[in-house]
Amino acid sequence: MNYQAFLSKLAGNENLAAWANQLPDQIDAGLNPKRYGDLPRWQQALSALPELTSRTIDMNTSRVGARGDITPQQSEQLREALMGLHPWRKGPFELFGVHIDTEWRSDWKWERLKDHIAPLAGRTVLDVGCGSGYHCWRMRGAGAELVVGIDPTPLFVVQYFALQHYLRDPSVAVLPMGIEALPEKLAAFDTVFSMGILYHRRSPFDHLIQLREALVSGGELVLETLIIDGQLGECLVPEGRYSKMGNVWFLPSTATLESWLSKAGFKNIRVVDVAQTTTDEQRRTEWMRFHSLAEFLDPDNPKLTAEGHPAPKRAVLLAEKP
Numbered sequence: 001m002n003y004q005a006f007l008s009k010l011a012g013n014e015n016l017a018a019w020a021n022q023l024p025d026q027i028d029a030g031l032n033p034k035r036y037g038d039l040p041r042w043q044q045a046l047s048a049l050p051e052l053t054s055r056t057i058d059m060n061t062s063r064v065g066a067r068g069d070i071t072p073q074q075s076e077q078l079r080e081a082l083m084g085l086h087p088w089r090k091g092p093f094e095l096f097g098v099h100i101d102t103e104w105r106s107d108w109k110w111e112r113l114k115d116h117i118a119p120l121a122g123r124t125v126l127d128v129g130c131g132s133g134y135h136c137w138r139m140r141g142a143g144a145e146l147v148v149g150i151d152p153t154p155l156f157v158v159q160y161f162a163l164q165h166y167l168r169d170p171s172v173a174v175l176p177m178g179i180e181a182l183p184e185k186l187a188a189f190d191t192v193f194s195m196g197i198l199y200h201r202r203s204p205f206d207h208l209i210q211l212r213e214a215l216v217s218g219g220e221l222v223l224e225t226l227i228i229d230g231q232l233g234e235c236l237v238p239e240g241r242y243s244k245m246g247n248v249w250f251l252p253s254t255a256t257l258e259s260w261l262s263k264a265g266f267k268n269i270r271v272v273d274v275a276q277t278t279t280d281e282q283r284r285t286e287w288m289r290f291h292s293l294a295e296f297l298d299p300d301n302p303k304l305t306a307e308g309h310p311a312p313k314r315a316v317l318l319a320e321k322p
Contacts, residue, residue, distance in 0.1 A: 001046070001161050003027060005170035009146060013124065015188035015216070022183070023175070030176025031154055042158040045084030046165070050074045052096055054166045059141025062107035063094035064134060066166040070096040085159050087288040090131040095166055103288035105281045106134045109195065109224065113316045116272040118220045120144040123190035126214055129197040132159035133174040139193075140172045148189075149174040150181070185213045195224035196314075199248050208264035215321040221266060226251045227274070227315045232259060236309065243296040243305040243312055254315050266319035277312040 003023070010020035033039045052074065054066035070078070079098050082088075091102030121143030127136050130149030133156070139147045151157065151174060160174035175181075192214050194207070201207040211221055228236045230253035242248035252260065254271050261269045279302075282293040293312070298304040303311050 001031065001043070001158070003173060003175075006173040009170055010148075013146065013188070015124070015186070019183050019186065019188075026177055026181050027175060030152065030181075031157065036154045039154050039158075042085055042155060045081050046158055046161055048077065048081040048084070049162060049165050050077045050081075052078070052166065054168070057167055057169075058094070059137045059167075063092045063099065064137040064141075064167075065094040065100075065163070066096065067094075068096055082162060083287075085155065085162060087290060088132065088159065089156075089288060090134045091287075093134070093163060095163070101285040101287050102134075103282060103285060103292055107138075108281050109314075110135060110138050112273045112275060113222060113224070114138075114142065116316070116318060117222055118191065120191060124148075124188065125191045125193070126150070126189040127193045127195075128179050128211065129194065129200075130156075130174055132156045133163065133172065135193065135195065136160075136172050136174060137163070137167070139191075140169060144191075145171065147172045150177050150179065152176060152178045179207070179210050179214075182210070182214055187213065187216055189214050189219060190216055191220045191222065193222045193224075195222070198223065198225040199242075199251055202249050204250050204252075204260060205264055208260060208266075212265050212321050217321060219321050221261075221317075221319045221321070223257075223261070223317045223319065224314060225257070226312055227254050227257060228310050228313070229253065230256070232256055238307070238309060241307055242309055243293075243307070244291070245296075254317070257315070257317060261317065261319045265322065267322055268320040269317060270319075271315055271317050273316040275314055277314055 010016045053068050055068040058065050088100050088102040090104050090106045093100040122145050124146045125139050125144045127149040130151050133149045136147045136149040157174050157176045192211050228251050232255040234253045235256050236251040258269050279294045284292040
């Protein structure tokens with residue numbers, strides 16, 4: 001898992017060069033095998049990937065990945081190595097005919113937002129809580145010059161390197177860290193994505209301010225999060241779990257969320273999509289064999305979670321840093 005080519009690109013960016021000097025230590029801390037006992041096993045799966053030549057790279061199709069010649073023996077070796085990185089949450093991917101059917105159809109989310117956001121061509125992009133980096137690759141496919149994904153989960157970082165093993169694009173990286181690791185008032189990114197993160201934060205305003213400080217003046221925030229139906233000021237704060245998740249803190253109405261963004265210093269705020277999450281978009285698969293959305297809903301009323309709250313509904317909002 002070598003970031004050297006990416007770090008060289010970062011060092012050549014005047015807004016990110018200073019951070020590039022700090023990153024090696026941050027990466028080492030985020031991939032510390034003493035802290036993450038499964039890391040050696042995941043690295044072993046990574047090292048078992050067969051050496052294959054990618055003839056076609058796909059970043060603009062629903063299944064991000066690579067195509068090329070492969071023998072039946074290599075295909076089985078590839079599939080076994082990738083299965084060693086179970087569970088796969090965000091995707092889908094396809095490598096040399098091996099379809100990684102992830103828990104989330106993340107391509108559906110991308111389709112809902114891609115025509116609303118500012119064109120990514122030539123932009124420097126940050127994806128906060130990016131998972132294994134599916135949307136990072138789609139951003140690069142849309143023309144972004146540099147895509148930095150951050151996620152503190154080491155498994156997702158190893159999964160990213162499994163893709164990078166064949167896609168070989170140093171302009172895309174998934175770093176093992178959360179947003180707290182970013183330098184304060186970095187002001188380096190033209191577009192910042194935060195998708196599926198806000199409701200996990202104990203202080204939504206702190207998160208929104210961190211996102212704003214990562215943007216250049218005039219930069220765009222793409223915010224996707226769980227919401228509820230309601231008026232300005234309405235917000236669900238689950239007393240216990242929400243959809244069997246214990247780390248859900250705030251689910252605002254879209255009007256409330258727009259107010260939060262304004263209070264956090266953003267302008268030109270607008271809602272561009274609202275969609276109910278379905279069991280076709282988030283589901284259990286061979287590549288993610290644990291419980292998924294179907295088990296998180298009321299079995300007698302799928303409009304409610306298992307706890308009786310409104311079932312998951314997500315909104316995409318865009319906003320601009322002054």
